[in-house]
Amino acid sequence: MSLLSVNDLRTYFHTRNGVYRAVDGVSFALDRGETLGIVGESGSGKSVTCYSIMGLIPTPPGRIESGAAIFDGTDLLRCRPAEARAIRGKRIAMIFQDPMTSLNPYLRISEQLIEPLLIHGLADRKEALRRAREMLEAVGINDAAKRIHYYPHEFSGGMRQRVMIAMALITRPELLIADEPTTALDVTVQAQILDLIRRLQREYGMAVIFITHDLGVVSGLCDRVQVMYAGRIVETASTRALFRTPRHPYTRALQQSIPSLQPKGSELYTIPGMPPDLSKPIAGCAFAARCAAAVPGCAQRDPALAEVSPGHAQACLRVAAGEL
Amino acid sequence: MSEPILELRDVRTHFPIRQGFLFKRQVGTVKAVDGVTLSLARGEVLGLVGESGCGKSTLARTILQLLPTTGGSVLLSGRNLGECEAGELKQLRRDLQMVFQDPYASLNPRMTVFATLAEPLLTHGVCDRGEATRHVSELMERVGLAPRFMQKYPHEFSGGQRQRIAIARALALRPRIIIADEPVSALDVSIQAQILNLLAKLVRDMGLSLVFIAHDLSVVKHISDRVAVMYLGRIVEIGDARSVIDAPQHPYTRALVSAIPRPDPEVERTRQRIVLPGDPPSPINPPSGCTFHPRCPYAVDSCKAAFPELRAAAGREVACSRIGAF
Numbered sequence: 186m187s188l189l190s191v192n193d194l195r196t197y198f199h200t201r202n203g204v205y206r207a208v209d210g211v212s213f214a215l216d217r218g219e220t221l222g223i224v225g226e227s228g229s230g231k232s233v234t235c236y237s238i239m240g241l242i243p244t245p246p247g248r249i250e251s252g253a254a255i256f257d258g259t260d261l262l263r264c265r266p267a268e269a270r271a272i273r274g275k276r277i278a279m280i281f282q283d284p285m286t287s288l289n290p291y292l293r294i295s296e297q298l299i300e301p302l303l304i305h306g307l308a309d310r311k312e313a314l315r316r317a318r319e320m321l322e323a324v325g326i327n328d329a330a331k332r333i334h335y336y337p338h339e340f341s342g343g344m345r346q347r348v349m350i351a352m353a354l355i356t357r358p359e360l361l362i363a364d365e366p367t368t369a370l371d372v373t374v375q376a377q378i379l380d381l382i383r384r385l386q387r388e389y390g391m392a393v394i395f396i397t398h399d400l401g402v403v404s405g406l407c408d409r410v411q412v413m414y415a416g417r418i419v420e421t422a423s424t425r426a427l428f429r430t431p432r433h434p435y436t437r438a439l440q441q442s443i444p445s446l447q448p449k450g451s452e453l454y455t456i457p458g459m460p461p462d463l464s465k466p467i468a469g470c471a472f473a474a475r476c477a478a479a480v481p482g483c484a485q486r487d488p489a490l491a492e493v494s495p496g497h498a499q500a501c502l503r504v505a506a507g508e509l
Numbered sequence: 510m511s512e513p514i515l516e517l518r519d520v521r522t523h524f525p526i527r528q529g530f531l532f533k534r535q536v537g538t539v540k541a542v543d544g545v546t547l548s549l550a551r552g553e554v555l556g557l558v559g560e561s562g563c564g565k566s567t568l569a570r571t572i573l574q575l576l577p578t579t580g581g582s583v584l585l586s587g588r589n590l591g592e593c594e595a596g597e598l599k600q601l602r603r604d605l606q607m608v609f610q611d612p613y614a615s616l617n618p619r620m621t622v623f624a625t626l627a628e629p630l631l632t633h634g635v636c637d638r639g640e641a642t643r644h645v646s647e648l649m650e651r652v653g654l655a656p657r658f659m660q661k662y663p664h665e666f667s668g669g670q671r672q673r674i675a676i677a678r679a680l681a682l683r684p685r686i687i688i689a690d691e692p693v694s695a696l697d698v699s700i701q702a703q704i705l706n707l708l709a710k711l712v713r714d715m716g717l718s719l720v721f722i723a724h725d726l727s728v729v730k731h732i733s734d735r736v737a738v739m740y741l742g743r744i745v746e747i748g749d750a751r752s753v754i755d756a757p758q759h760p761y762t763r764a765l766v767s768a769i770p771r772p773d774p775e776v777e778r779t780r781q782r783i784v785l786p787g788d789p790p791s792p793i794n795p796p797s798g799c800t801f802h803p804r805c806p807y808a809v810d811s812c813k814a815a816f817p818e819l820r821a822a823a824g825r826e827v828a829c830s831r832i833g834a835f
Contacts (some may be wrong), residue, residue, distance in 0.1 A: 401770035445727030
């Protein structure tokens with residue numbers, strides 16, 4: 186059985202300018218120990234999907250309209266708040282993009298590190314502090330006994346992200362959701378953090394959902410990747426299949442626009458136009474207006490994820506019909 | 510190579526750190542840029558890469574004389590900008606324009622596109638009010654924006670479109686050099702490609718020289734003729750873009766290049782990563798000698814003595830005393 190299975194999740198934001206369909210029918214499953222990458226551009230719904238699972242959607246304006254997120258038998262979207270609290274932060278942990286703003290600047294990191302252990306009643310204060318020190322060492326912070334009493338501003342960006350990771354992993358979660366954890370970091374520091382996540386995942390055997398817009402990061406870290414566009418999954422496949430034989434026109438276009446895959450000096454492939462306005466109903470395929478392979482039929486029928494080979498599904502009507 | 514249009518000679522930009530309330534005394538110096546020498550030819554694209562805090566943005570601001578130089582000189586077509594009177598500097602600055610990273614912060618939210626683009630034209634007397642509309646339309650078309658959006662405000666545009674407006678503003682005075690400080694790092698991949706293509710086209714069509722500052726080496730390699738790699742205020746390697754990035758010589762450049770994740774799982778599996786220990790040191794109290802030695806896998810005792818000068822090696826210039834020894 187999967188560790189987490191999300192079925193037909195729909196999260197809408199009700200704003201003065203209309204209903205913004207940030208996530209519009211997303212389904213996926215994740216096994217224990219698996220690493221899933223969610224790739225997409227800003228506004229594609231990749232973060233909102235994970236925020237919905239974690240119960241972090243501001244309500245109002247946000248509302249989870251339908252769907253289920255079943256974690257080890259419990260539907261996180263429908264269970265009692267106490268049940269959800271017992272899972273979130275303990276069995277599912279999350280790290281965020283910006284380590285500068287996601288730590289409390291007024292508290293020593295020791296207080297922040299032991300908080301999950303104390304809240305979930307996993308240890309007393311003394312034991313919690315001991316485990317916090319161990320965890321800091323595990324994420325590569327030397328001199329943990331002294332530095333545990335520092336305030337966040339006394340650490341550099343990369344070190345703060347390590348503290349965030351230590352905080353997330355201190356309860357030994359079964360699932361870690363990482364929302365662009367390296368986007369704000371320099372490449373050399375990014376390499377350190379990715380190595381760290383890889384190593385800790387192996388040691389603790391946890392599953393990871395890795396949200397990013399960087400296809401490069403995904404290719405070295407993830408077992409499976411799903412690509413999101415306009416609140417839906419347009420393609421999902423093993424990492425190797427997604428990079429070797431991308432099927433959906435959006436995935437292909439995305440790959441073609443990465444400079445490192447292009448010969449130097451040649452014109453980069455660009456996707457014309459802009460992502461659609463999600464506050465307006467979209468007829469048919471949301472990508473049709475920008476798609477080089479679109480035919481009139483694309484704007485009429487709603488594409489659904491359909492398997493092209495075992496474990497590889499995509500949502501393009503023309504690919505499904507064998508035309509592409 | 511043709512005559513350089515821009516030359517930097519041993520440029521230094523230091524910031525004093527003062528402490529105390531009434532009687533501020535200087536307790537240290539941040540050497541943000543510490544002895545940079547380089548030149549830019551007409552029509553050339555120079556990529557400037559390095560991690561946060563290496564001084565690349567400070568260098569850009571120093572070139573534009575937005576920050577005073579502590580030492581060395583910036584020469585635009587042979588004229589030393591540091592010695593110019595304010596009036597002459599204003600004239601010379603027409604040739605030197607900047608595009609900033611964040612198109613959300615670098616445009617005035619209360620000014621329409623027309624007002625933003627017409628301002629430099631009117632300030633410098635390029636045209637009068639009557640002709641401004643025509644000039645602004647031309648500028649907008651040049652950067653791929655429809656002139657009918659002229660009366661709109663920045664918030665009505667997407668990030669990519671805003672960056673186009675910022676580029677149009679930089680082009681208004683027909684400069685010879687544009688300095689672009691991380692112009693695509695705030696943008697999504699598909700939009701990033703559009704802006705890169707636009708910049709490359711403008712360089713080609715208008716004979717512009719471009720200083721392209723970025724931390725993303727793949728982007729830099731794509732657009733640049735030459736690349737300069739900075740570490741703690743100094744250039745550690747400079748040369749032809751393709752050879753520097755495909756066959757880096759300086760240990761820091763090697764680590765930087767090896768740290769880029771490749772969007773290809775096969776390459777990723779076999780990629781040799783050089784993971785540098787620690788963080789870049791503070792420019793307030795930089796390590797002695799070669800500032801990279803505490804993190805360098807090849808450092809020996811002599812590296813702690815003196816900062817190595819840039820020397821020719823493998824068709825480029827490298828600041829490492831141990832070139833060839835590893």
